[in-house]
Amino acid sequence: SQQGEEDPQALSIQEGENATMNCSYKTSINNLQWYRQNSGRGLVHLILIRSNEREKHSGRLRVTLDTSKKSSSLLITASRAADTASYFCATTPQPGPMEYGNKLVFGAGTILRVKS
């Protein structure tokens, strides 16, 4: 089962515009990661934000985390055609008693298309 819901499901923009994708989740988390996937290939790690962080930047990417609303957003600025891909958020839930480990719970993803 998926913990996250991503919004929108699909997004089409022109090159140079900004793209914003949102992710909501259900349980308390240790961290949240964003990934990119091109055409059914492997997942490329974009950024990790911990539960005690509110915002992180990496190049053209900006991620925010609001643990009170259980939501995160990924902003890609000045998009390029090469940014066309599916984007997934993945949470690491806080483990329960006697639980360990590194399980990621994924959202359904946002399909981004950047037109040149």
Add this chain to the structure above:
Amino acid sequence: KAGVTQTPRYLIKTRGQQVTLSCSPISGHRSVSWYQQTPGQGLQFLFEYFSETQRNKGNFPGRFSGRQFSNSRSEMNVSTLELGDSALYLCASSLDTAHEQFFGPGTRLTVL
């Protein structure tokens, strides 16, 4: 540093057969996790191994199993294949809990 590698990249099997997939993590990473990706169910967690021990398991039937070797390489096995097992199987490696997980290119399994 070399990334996560998975072999084979593509597999075609028939119902009832079994299959073994292999994953070599990034050097120094001791946690290896496996995920199944299908159009209908999305990305789902199968299991995680850390220092040769299964540390976490998802909601998959016992036909899905795995193991990890002392060099952190991992294998997953699916016995008695069903049509619904057709999927992209992804392996991820990590230093430990709460660190970034880096994924391999995946193995595309088709069950006929």
